[in-house]
Amino acid sequence: MTELALLQNVRPNAGSVTDILIQNGRIAKIAPEISDLPADVTLLDGGGDIALPGLIEAHTHMDKTLYGLSWQPHSAGPTIRDKVDNERRIVKKLNIDSAQRSATQTRLEIGNGSTHIRTHVDVNNERGLGYLEGVLATQAAFKESVTIQVVAFPQQGILASPGTEAYLNEAAKLGIDCIGGIDPSVIERDPVKHLDIIFGIADKHGLGIDIHLHEPGQLGAFTVELIAERTKALGLRGKVMISHAFCLGGVDEPYLDRLTQMLLDNEIAIMTHGPGQSVYPPILKLSAAGVILCTGSDGIRDSWGPYGNGDMLERVMWLGYRSNFRRDEELAIALSMATTGAAKALGVENYGLDVGCDADIVVVKGETVAQAIMDRAARRLVLKRGKVTAADGHCLV
Amino acid sequence: MTELALLQNVRPNAGSVTDILIQNGRIAKIAPEISDLPADVTLLDGGGDIALPGLIEAHTHMDKTLYGLSWQPHSAGPTIRDKVDNERRIVKKLNIDSAQRSATQTRLEIGNGSTHIRTHVDVNNERGLGYLEGVLATQAAFKESVTIQVVAFPQQGILASPGTEAYLNEAAKLGIDCIGGIDPSVIERDPVKHLDIIFGIADKHGLGIDIHLHEPGQLGAFTVELIAERTKALGLRGKVMISHAFCLGGVDEPYLDRLTQMLLDNEIAIMTHGPGQSVYPPILKLSAAGVILCTGSDGIRDSWGPYGNGDMLERVMWLGYRSNFRRDEELAIALSMATTGAAKALGVENYGLDVGCDADIVVVKGETVAQAIMDRAARRLVLKRGKVTAADGHCLV
Numbered sequence: 010m011t012e013l014a015l016l017q018n019v020r021p022n023a024g025s026v027t028d029i030l031i032q033n034g035r036i037a038k039i040a041p042e043i044s045d046l047p048a049d050v051t052l053l054d055g056g057g058d059i060a061l062p063g064l065i066e067a068h069t070h071m072d073k074t075l076y077g078l079s080w081q082p083h084s085a086g087p088t089i090r091d092k093v094d095n096e097r098r099i100v101k102k103l104n105i106d107s108a109q110r111s112a113t114q115t116r117l118e119i120g121n122g123s124t125h126i127r128t129h130v131d132v133n134n135e136r137g138l139g140y141l142e143g144v145l146a147t148q149a150a151f152k153e154s155v156t157i158q159v160v161a162f163p164q165q166g167i168l169a170s171p172g173t174e175a176y177l178n179e180a181a182k183l184g185i186d187c188i189g190g191i192d193p194s195v196i197e198r199d200p201v202k203h204l205d206i207i208f209g210i211a212d213k214h215g216l217g218i219d220i221h222l223h224e225p226g227q228l229g230a231f232t233v234e235l236i237a238e239r240t241k242a243l244g245l246r247g248k249v250m251i252s253h254a255f256c257l258g259g260v261d262e263p264y265l266d267r268l269t270q271m272l273l274d275n276e277i278a279i280m281t282h283g284p285g286q287s288v289y290p291p292i293l294k295l296s297a298a299g300v301i302l303c304t305g306s307d308g309i310r311d312s313w314g315p316y317g318n319g320d321m322l323e324r325v326m327w328l329g330y331r332s333n334f335r336r337d338e339e340l341a342i343a344l345s346m347a348t349t350g351a352a353k354a355l356g357v358e359n360y361g362l363d364v365g366c367d368a369d370i371v372v373v374k375g376e377t378v379a380q381a382i383m384d385r386a387a388r389r390l391v392l393k394r395g396k397v398t399a400a401d402g403h404c405l406v
Numbered sequence: 407m408t409e410l411a412l413l414q415n416v417r418p419n420a421g422s423v424t425d426i427l428i429q430n431g432r433i434a435k436i437a438p439e440i441s442d443l444p445a446d447v448t449l450l451d452g453g454g455d456i457a458l459p460g461l462i463e464a465h466t467h468m469d470k471t472l473y474g475l476s477w478q479p480h481s482a483g484p485t486i487r488d489k490v491d492n493e494r495r496i497v498k499k500l501n502i503d504s505a506q507r508s509a510t511q512t513r514l515e516i517g518n519g520s521t522h523i524r525t526h527v528d529v530n531n532e533r534g535l536g537y538l539e540g541v542l543a544t545q546a547a548f549k550e551s552v553t554i555q556v557v558a559f560p561q562q563g564i565l566a567s568p569g570t571e572a573y574l575n576e577a578a579k580l581g582i583d584c585i586g587g588i589d590p591s592v593i594e595r596d597p598v599k600h601l602d603i604i605f606g607i608a609d610k611h612g613l614g615i616d617i618h619l620h621e622p623g624q625l626g627a628f629t630v631e632l633i634a635e636r637t638k639a640l641g642l643r644g645k646v647m648i649s650h651a652f653c654l655g656g657v658d659e660p661y662l663d664r665l666t667q668m669l670l671d672n673e674i675a676i677m678t679h680g681p682g683q684s685v686y687p688p689i690l691k692l693s694a695a696g697v698i699l700c701t702g703s704d705g706i707r708d709s710w711g712p713y714g715n716g717d718m719l720e721r722v723m724w725l726g727y728r729s730n731f732r733r734d735e736e737l738a739i740a741l742s743m744a745t746t747g748a749a750k751a752l753g754v755e756n757y758g759l760d761v762g763c764d765a766d767i768v769v770v771k772g773e774t775v776a777q778a779i780m781d782r783a784a785r786r787l788v789l790k791r792g793k794v795t796a797a798d799g800h801c802l803v
Contacts, residue, residue, distance in 0.1 A: 080773045083732040285727040314732045315780050316723070326713070327727075330682040335480040335711045376477045383712050 012051075014395045015043060016370065019055030021362045023378045026057060031368040034394030039364060053397065055372050058389050059381050061344075062361050063124025063369030064321040065351035068219075068252050068280045068305025070162075071111035071128040071147070072140040073100055076310045076319075083315055089196065089223055092313050093165050097135065099312040107143030114309060115151050117319040120404035122371035122388040124155055127305070127355055129162035129189050129219070132180050134172035141180055154398045154406040158355060160219045162189035167206055168197045174206055181214040187250075190220035193232055200232055208239045217248040217356070219280075222256065225287075229256025230268060237271035247276035250303075250354055254279050257295070258288030265291070269298045278354035281346075282307040283328040292332050296342050303351035304328055304343075321347040322373070322385045329382070337379040344382060368395040409448075411792045412440060413767065416452030418759045420775045423454060428765040431791030436761060450794065452769050455786050456778050458741075459758050460521025460766030461718040462748035465616075465649050465677045465702025467559075468508035468525040468544070469537040470497055473707045473716075480712055486589065486620055489710050490562050494532065496709040504540030511706060512548050514716040517801035519768035519785040521552055524702070524752055526559035526586050526616070526649075529577050531569035538577055551795045551803040555752060557616045559586035564603055565594045571603055578611040584647075587617035590629055597629055605636045614645040614753075616677075619653065622684075626653025627665055634668035644673035647700075647751055651676050654692070655685030662688070666695050675751035678743075679704040680725040682713075689729050693739050700748035701725055701740075718744040719770070719782045726779070734776040741779060765792040 014031040021027065021039070030038040030046075073096070075081050081103070085095035111128065118126055130144045141161060148157040161180035167173045167190075177188060190207040193200035211218050220236065222229055233251065240249045257265060257279065272279065278301040281289045296302055304324055309317035328334075329343040345351075352360035359367045372390040375381025387402025398406050413426040418436070427435040427443075470493070472478050478500070482492035508525065515523055527541045538558060545554040558577035564570045564587075574585060587604040590597035608615050617633065619626055630648065637646045654662060654676065669676065675698040678686045693699055701721055706714035725731075726740045742748075749757035756764045769787040772778025784799030795803050 080777045082734045082774070082776065085732070286730040310780065315737070315776060316727055318780070330713055330724075331728075333683040335482070337479040340712070377479070379479065379712060380477045383707065383715070 012395070013047060013049070014051040014053060014368070015046060016053045016055055016060070016372070016392070018057050019060035019372055020057065021060045023059045023375065023381070029060065029368070029370070031395035034368055034396070035359070036362065036364050036366050036368050039362075053390060056389055058372045058374045059378065060362060061371050061373065061378070062348050063371055063391070063393065064122040064347050065303065065355065065357070066118050066123045066126040066305050066319070066321055067303035067347070067351040067354055068282060068307060069114070069126065069128050070308045070311060071114040071126070072107040072130045072144050073105055073311050074110050074114045074309045075103070075312070076117060077113040078103070081312070085312060089192065093196070096164070096312040107140040108146045111144045111147040112150065114319060115147055115155060115157070116404040116406070119155055119391060119406060120388070120399045120402055121320040121322070122373065122391050122399070123319070123321055124369035124371070124391070124393050125158070125351070125355060125357055126155060127158040127160065127186070127219070129160045129221070131164045132161045132173060132176045133163065133165045134170050134176070137176055138180055138183070141183065141185070145183060151406065153396065154393050156357070158186040160187040160189040161185050162221070163191060166191060166196045168199055168203060177207070177210055181210050181216060185216065187211070187217040187219040190218065192222060192224050193235070194228055195224050200235055204235050204239055208243055208245070211245065212243045217250070218245065219250040219252060221252050222254050225255055226259040229254065230260050230264060232256070233268050234271065237275050237277060240275040240277060247356070249275065250278040250280055252280040254281065254290050255284070255287050257290035265294070269295060269300060272300050273298065276301065278303060280305055280354065281328070282324065283331045292328070292342065293339070301350060301353045302346050303354040304346040320385060322382055326382050326385065337377065340379045340382055344378060368392055409792065410444060410446070411448040411450060411765070412443060413450045413452055413457070413769070413787075413789070415454050416457035416769055417454065418457045420456045420772065420778070426457065426765070426767070428789075428792035431765055431793070432756070433759065433761050433763050433765050436759075450787060453786055455769045455771045456775065457759060458768050458770065458775070459745050460768055460788070460790065461519040461744050462700065462752065462754070463515050463520045463523040463702050463716070463718055464700035464744070464748040464751055465679060465704060466511070466523065466525050467705045467708060468511040468523070469504040469527045469541050470502055470708050471507050471511045471706045472500070472709070473514060474510045475500070478709070482709060486593065490593070493561070493709040504537040505543045508541045508544040509547065511716060512544055512552060512554070513801040513803070516552055516788060516803060517785070517796045517799055518717040518719070519770065519788050519796070520716070520718055521766035521768070521788070521790050522555070522748070522752060522754055523552060524555040524557065524583070524616070526557040526618070528561045529558045529570060529573045530560065530562045531567050531573070534573055535577055535580070538580065538582070542580060548803065550793065551790050553754070555583040557584040557586040558582050559618070560588060563588060563593045565596055565600060574604070574607055578607050578613060582613065584608070584614040584616040587615065589619060589621050590632070591625055592621050597632055601632050601636055605640055605642070608642065609640045614647070615642065616647040616649060618649050619651050622652055623656040626651070627657050627661060629653070630665050631668065634672050634674060637672040637674060644753070646672065647675040647677055649677040651678065651687050652681070652684050654687035662691070666692060666697060669697050670695065673698065675700060677702055677751065678725070679721065680728045689725070689739065690736070698747060698750045699743050700751040701743040717782060719779055723779050723782065734774065737776045737779055741775060765789055
């Protein structure tokens with residue numbers, strides 16, 4: 010049976026007013042005032058607002074958000090190691106249920122217009138695969154409403170946390186998307202060994218790689234080189250993401266140019282959430298060079314920090330503010346990091362507002378796209394394959 | 407006739423639930439479940455939410471916000487000079503009505519919980535005192551709902567814009583609060599002459615000084631010294647603010663310590679809006695030293711840039727994120743820059759949630775103050791001297 014929906018009176022990417030006909034979850038026709046439809050068509054009123062392709066949350070940690078729980082004052086020390094250790098204490102104290110935690114954040118994200126989420130899920134020698142199973146349950150429960158990609162993430166290290174490697178090997182068989190990694194030198198103390206392990210697992214199971222790289226300057230840049238070498242050697246072109254990559258903001262121009270070429274040659278994507286204080290990848294320069302860029306909330310209100318609300322439009326605004334983007338065309342680049350760029354980074358197919366694409370659409374008030382980013386009005390409608398998942402800022406699933 | 411209002415069921419600064427009795431605009435009593443009141447008392451339901459003292463917007467430019475007008479894509483070049491020149495074109499093209507513009511922003515700020523605003527108003531040789539008159543009209547129109555302090559601001563310079571000095575002298579007689587200034591070296595090309603003019607006018611008319619200082623590093627720091635010298639010489643201790651003061655984030659520690667001592671000796675306040683990209687004053691260090699700190703939106707959606715929404719809680723969140731504040735006590739310092747610190751900086755009397763203070767109060771949802779900053783829920787109630795000016799995020803005046 011054919012399912013028909015008509016999204017009426019929207020302006021795709023702030024263009025002219027039109028209707029969007031959705032057939033079996035895909036965009037079938039885009040034209041003004043589409044009529045002569047069967048009586049059982051579902052009519053959706055866009056109110057003349059902007060239609061954007063569904064927002065993509067390309068990097069978060071849904072398994073351990075404390076969003077929705079009683080307020081937990083931040084208690085970690087300043088280093089990455091302090092935060093990793095503090096987290097162990099917090100999640101044990103609160104007896105975190107990762108299925109419940111991830112479901113709460115999923116609803117928050119849907120309400121804000123996300124149709125795709127990539128989440129890193131802790132796998133370690135204390136929790137084993139427990140968190141992963143919880144998030145996979147959320148992935149299944151919400152599969153009609155949002156696409157969730159899962160990264161098995163050794164937050165506490167692999168070499169630094171013996172036993173984790175075996176769990177990652179098990180995780181790889183559970184239908185996940187990527188193997189994660191973390192600071193091969195600063196946390197793991199052996200960059201080659203760490204990278205060889207995660208690339209080995211990914212290669213064996215046909216998975217992607219998404220590695221957290223907070224290492225600064227020359228040290229992090231050397232890690233980028235090692236990642237590029239392994240991506241090439243294993244033929245993983247287009248399947249590797251480096252998240253954070255602060256180092257790209259901390260090397261000189263000629264070296265940055267060489268690193269950029271390695272990213273391009275291997276189609277390695279870069280994720281930045283626009284950190285508050287540390288240097289971070291130079292968005293305009295990388296974008297102009299053609300590097301695949303995306304953004305995400307990172308942790309939302311967890312033991313790492315109190316920030317974040319799962320609103321990718323706010324994240325885009327923040328990226329723009331942090332990068333001193335004032336022009337509409339610069340803001341469009343920031344937005345692409347939560348839309349088209351993120352779709353490339355995550356390998357999302359049939360993405361966009363063209364005929365044939367999945368009808369993953371967010372409708373939001375604004376005269377222009379730039380204004381929509383600044384106002385961040387409650388999302389009027391969010392559609393996942395044509396089904397309404399949120400209205401007026403509220404998740405309906 | 408005595409006017410009585412009872413704000414019931416609030417938690418001052420996220421403390422215990424209590425009632426606040428307001429008599430003729432002032433806090434008369436704070437106690438749980440106040441009863442036995444006359445029948446004509448106005449009852450206000452705080453819903454168990456947090457009560458904070460009214461938020462203070464310590465630095466904005468209400469005369470030329472484009473908020474509420476059709477979207478204007480940003481069109482200025484990168485330098486301060488480019489932006490000043492571009493602004494001349496934009497305001498001429500749009501034929502800005504500063505009374506209307508400032509009234510629009512005033513309502514926006516009231517809806518977000520502001521009870522006090524300091525705004526810089528352009529005075530120059532093209533507009534003369536026209537913008538100032540417009541904002542003074544708004545100040546008068548809203549005087550029961552928000553306290554507006556006005557700075558006569560030579561945005562385009564005094565030396566660089568001949569004729570402006572005479573207008574500033576005229577402006578000083580119109581009941582304004584401060585004489586403004588701008589980058590005495592970079593824009594004006596003669597730091598001593600610029601500063602002597604603005605300090606001279608302020609001294610003559612018994613006004614404060616609030617100077618925009620974007621000048622970086624050693625250059626800006628030298629200007630800070632010149633400002634401190636004149637503050638001391640003229641006995642203007644406690645009446646001078648340096649806005650932006652990026653330079654305080656760009657000098658070495660020993661020099662910063664010497665500058666800090668000059669700020670303390672002369673009670674010179676520092677305003678930072680938490681710029682996206684440039685260095686800015688080190689909040690924790692200055693706060694620990696006892697320097698008076700405050701924050702503001704700066705321009706909201708004007709020819710200088712598209713950002714800002716007049717929500718001081720969002721500004722506080724931003725300051726915290728930008729400064730890598732994660733702990734509740736750090737966030738409390740950021741909040742103080744929009745409350746108690748700003749009150750000191752602006753010389754606001756009878757400020758706070760104690761008996762005898764003006765009943766300028768904002769009520770907002772949150773388990774803790776830190777959570778209220780993160781959630782930035784629509785303000786439940788905003789009171790100015792006991793009168794409700796906004797409810798559920800909407801300005802009522």
